[in-house]
Amino acid sequence: MGMGVAEGAAATVIGQLYASHAHWLQGWLRSRTHCASRAADLTQDTFCRLLEQPRLPPLASPRGYLATIARRLLIDDIRRREIERAIADICALQSGEANLLTPERIAEATQFLDMVARLLDTLPEQARIAFLLRRVEGLSQQEVAAALGVSLATVKRYIALSYASCLSIMEAA
Amino acid sequence: MLGAGGTPVEVIQHAAQWAALLDAGDMGEADMAACRAWCAADPLHQATLDRMMGFTGRMATAAPFEQAALRRLLRKRSRRPLLSGAAALVVLVSGIWAAWPLLPLLRLFPDYRTAPGEQQVVDLVDGSRLTLDTDGALDVKLGQERRLVRLLRGQVLAEVTPARDRPFVVETPEGTATALGTAFVVRREAGGTLVTVVESHVRVCAAAPSAQTPPCRDLGPGESVHLSARMVAVPHPADPARATLWTKGWLEVDDREVADVLAELNRYRNRPIRFDPAALRGLRVTGSFPLTDIDQALLGLARTARLHIDRDAAGPVAVRPAGAGQKN
Numbered sequence: 001m002g003m004g005v006a007e008g009a010a011a012t013v014i015g016q017l018y019a020s021h022a023h024w025l026q027g028w029l030r031s032r033t034h035c036a037s038r039a040a041d042l043t044q045d046t047f048c049r050l051l052e053q054p055r056l057p058p059l060a061s062p063r064g065y066l067a068t069i070a071r072r073l074l075i076d077d078i079r080r081r082e083i084e085r086a087i088a089d090i091c092a093l094q095s096g097e098a099n100l101l102t103p104e105r106i107a108e109a110t111q112f113l114d115m116v117a118r119l120l121d122t123l124p125e126q127a128r129i130a131f132l133l134r135r136v137e138g139l140s141q142q143e144v145a146a147a148l149g150v151s152l153a154t155v156k157r158y159i160a161l162s163y164a165s166c167l168s169i170m171e172a173a
Numbered sequence: 174m175l176g177a178g179g180t181p182v183e184v185i186q187h188a189a190q191w192a193a194l195l196d197a198g199d200m201g202e203a204d205m206a207a208c209r210a211w212c213a214a215d216p217l218h219q220a221t222l223d224r225m226m227g228f229t230g231r232m233a234t235a236a237p238f239e240q241a242a243l244r245r246l247l248r249k250r251s252r253r254p255l256l257s258g259a260a261a262l263v264v265l266v267s268g269i270w271a272a273w274p275l276l277p278l279l280r281l282f283p284d285y286r287t288a289p290g291e292q293q294v295v296d297l298v299d300g301s302r303l304t305l306d307t308d309g310a311l312d313v314k315l316g317q318e319r320r321l322v323r324l325l326r327g328q329v330l331a332e333v334t335p336a337r338d339r340p341f342v343v344e345t346p347e348g349t350a351t352a353l354g355t356a357f358v359v360r361r362e363a364g365g366t367l368v369t370v371v372e373s374h375v376r377v378c379a380a381a382p383s384a385q386t387p388p389c390r391d392l393g394p395g396e397s398v399h400l401s402a403r404m405v406a407v408p409h410p411a412d413p414a415r416a417t418l419w420t421k422g423w424l425e426v427d428d429r430e431v432a433d434v435l436a437e438l439n440r441y442r443n444r445p446i447r448f449d450p451a452a453l454r455g456l457r458v459t460g461s462f463p464l465t466d467i468d469q470a471l472l473g474l475a476r477t478a479r480l481h482i483d484r485d486a487a488g489p490v491a492v493r494p495a496g497a498g499q500k501n
Contacts, residue, residue, distance in 0.1 A: 086245040094297060095297065101238070141197045167180065167188070
């Protein structure tokens with residue numbers, strides 16, 4: 001019962017936020033996406049995120065808070081579009097395998113590449129290069145160490161960091 | 174302390190350390206036992222490590238189109254941080270990518286690439302087919318005006334579907350080879366680019382021709398030409414079957430310097446066969462050697478050319494035995 005009251009209260013707060021700021025947020029997003037329908041979608045997504053939160057912090061600056069969430073969603077959206085575009089480019093370039101892909105397979109590939117892109121965004125620069133050389137270029141850990149001019153122990157640390165980040169991203173999604 | 178998804182941070186940390194050790198593939202028996210014990214201690218340990226290794230497995234088994242898409246993505250990102258006109262975000266996102274000193278790594282992310290010893294066939298959507306030889310890299314751009322293949326490294330056989338008003342161009346820093354419908358091989362070498370025509374006709378043009386030589390030459394089937402940035406050399410006859418034999422996994426040589434043949438075999442190897450070119454000078458060989466099994470090819474070459482092969486920790490060394498094939 002107590003939970004119900006808290007949830008109801010949160011929903012009311014969000015309803016008020018929506019009434020006061022949704023229009024403003026949509027304008028804010030439109031000025032960044034130059035696309036009214038994307039701005040509308042992202043506005044909806046922003047408020048959905050609020051509803052998913054277990055508890056809402058007291059908001060000194062509601063618009064700043066909304067903009068922070070919206071910005072994150074926009075970055076996710078741009079990354080996903082980039083990936084979809086890259087897959088479409090490859091499919092357009094190549095016949096054979098790439099043309100036999102089902103929509104499900106493409107969705108799965110998009111998700112996988114999104115995971116990789118998120119990981120790359122998360123890792124610091126040296127670790128990111130180590131990850132790419134090891135996972136994409138197929139170099140051994142020794143070869144990565146030689147390429148970066150660092151010790152094997154350092155490469156192991158970078159690789160461990162990539163594994164840890166990868167799991168954190170999986171869990172956050 | 175918990176991670177975002179509920180897995181305790183220290184479990185993530187330990188699992189990641191084990192994953193990095195497993196990834197190196199050189200764990201001793203004691204480490205293996207310790208890893209097994211850690212996994213057995215708690216089902217969550219095992220599950221966390223499995224999820225991490227699962228990601229590695231997914232990357233290792235990524236389909237060619239996924240790899241190509243990833244390379245394209247990496248290249249695009251390193252060149253240009255953002256696609257849309259999101260002005261405020263440009264600062265934020267480009268901040269992330271600007272910190273990535275990828276320029277020297279850019280050449281690592283072509284559309285298609287092959288490792289030493291590997292070949293790849295790419296069927297393009299216009300019906301043309303590219304066969305990329307060992308240790309090669311190329312970019313493809315199928316435009317409305319022309320179809321462009323940029324050969325960054327190695328050699329490629331282009332089997333081109335004819336298309337009126339839409340020439341097929343293979344470009345290197347030295348110049349271009351242009352065809353309307355044909356098959357030809359373009360190969361990058363230390364001293365320039367070699368173009369060999371298998372079928373039909375190809376126009377070869379230098380990138381920055383000197384005034385003294387024709388900027389372009391037209392080649393027919395069975396002709397080969399050396400291309401440098403300054404000039405297109407005079408074409409010479411070449412056997413088309415031999416020029417494309419690598420696509421069948423064979424190297425055929427007719428009275429070639431052994432050092433040249435060793436250098437050719439080395440294109441297919443990660444760790445080169447070592448040799449002293451000066452010591453091998455004058456030693457010539459004729460024969461066919463399998464490119465799919467370079468060790469076998471080296472044995473065959475040693476037998477045919479009466480070469481001696483030493484081995485040490487760093488791999489094979491080709492040595493001329495005293496008196497073999499001396500010409501002086």
